[in-house]
Amino acid sequence: MNIGIYIYDQAEVLDFSGPFEVFTTASRVSDEDAPFSVFLIAEKDGPVTARAGYQVLPNATIDNHPPIDVLIIVGGVHTGEMANEKVKVWIADQAAIVQQVATVCTGIFLFANAQPGLKGRVTTHWDDQGDLRTQFPQLDVVEDVRWVDDGGVISSGGISAGIDMCLHLVAKLHSTELAEKTARQMEYRWDR
Numbered sequence: 001m002n003i004g005i006y007i008y009d010q011a012e013v014l015d016f017s018g019p020f021e022v023f024t025t026a027s028r029v030s031d032e033d034a035p036f037s038v039f040l041i042a043e044k045d046g047p048v049t050a051r052a053g054y055q056v057l058p059n060a061t062i063d064n065h066p067p068i069d070v071l072i073i074v075g076g077v078h079t080g081e082m083a084n085e086k087v088k089v090w091i092a093d094q095a096a097i098v099q100q101v102a103t104v105c106t107g108i109f110l111f112a113n114a115q116p117g118l119k120g121r122v123t124t125h126w127d128d129q130g131d132l133r134t135q136f137p138q139l140d141v142v143e144d145v146r147w148v149d150d151g152g153v154i155s156s157g158g159i160s161a162g163i164d165m166c167l168h169l170v171a172k173l174h175s176t177e178l179a180e181k182t183a184r185q186m187e188y189r190w191d192r
Contacts, residue, residue, distance in 0.1 A: 001099075001173060003038045004068035006091070006107075007058060010077035011050045014159045015104040016040060019072050022166035026174070026182040035174050041065050043087055051076055062090040070169065071098045075105025075125065075158070088114045102154040102169060104162035111153060112136045120150040125158030146191045164191045 003023050007016050020038055027034035039059035042048050047055045060066065071094050081087055091114035095101050103111050105125045109132065112118050121140045124132050133141050142148050147156040147165035149172070156165035167190045171179035183190040 001036050001069045002066055003036050003070045004041050004065060005072045006041050007048050007074055008081050009049050011074050012076040012105055012159055013050045013054045015074035015162055018163040019166040022163055022182060025185050026170045026178055029181050029185050030178055068094060068098050070100045073103045073107035073110050075107045078106050078109050081110055082113050102165060104156050105158045108155045120152060121148050122155040123148045123157050
């Protein structure tokens with residue numbers, strides 16, 4: 001199963017590195033051949049400068065990537081990405097064909113921006129919940145949770161909550177046993 005993680009300049013580092021670690025660890029500790037193939041996707045070739053100057057080289061671009069089964073959209077300073085029409089169209093196109101969309105932290109803003117008819121229960125970082133309600137009043141923004149699985153989109157709260165959400169995804173897409181084994185290998189206390 002292909003897990004594509006969309007990143008951009010000023011993305012929050014743990015928003016993408018946490019999910020990346022969950023899926024690669026799950027594949028490593030699985031008793032079968034690696035169930036997940038994980039790759040980072042950016043708009044363009046070249047390094048992406050995440051928060052605090054952390055540079056990372058994505059594996060693919062939005063114009064040239066393997067088929068995606070699960071699209072994860074990360075958070076960070078997202079205002080520039082919201083105005084990027086090419087990214088908005090790509091997210092909308094992918095949402096129509098992938099098996100699952102998940103967002104970490106403020107990544108829900110990018111997804112909601114690309115899906116004007118999006119409704120349902122979602123969450124984001126506690127500090128951004130008011131802005132999410134204001135910008136997307138049709139969404140039911142849930143407070144005091146690590147993640148929300150509303151079927152169409154799975155969204156997580158801020159930063160480290162993306163790890164919990166991705167462990168939930170491992171359980172949903174593969175098995176609870178593998179998710180628990182992954183959390184143990186990561187020495188992470190999974191908040192379900």
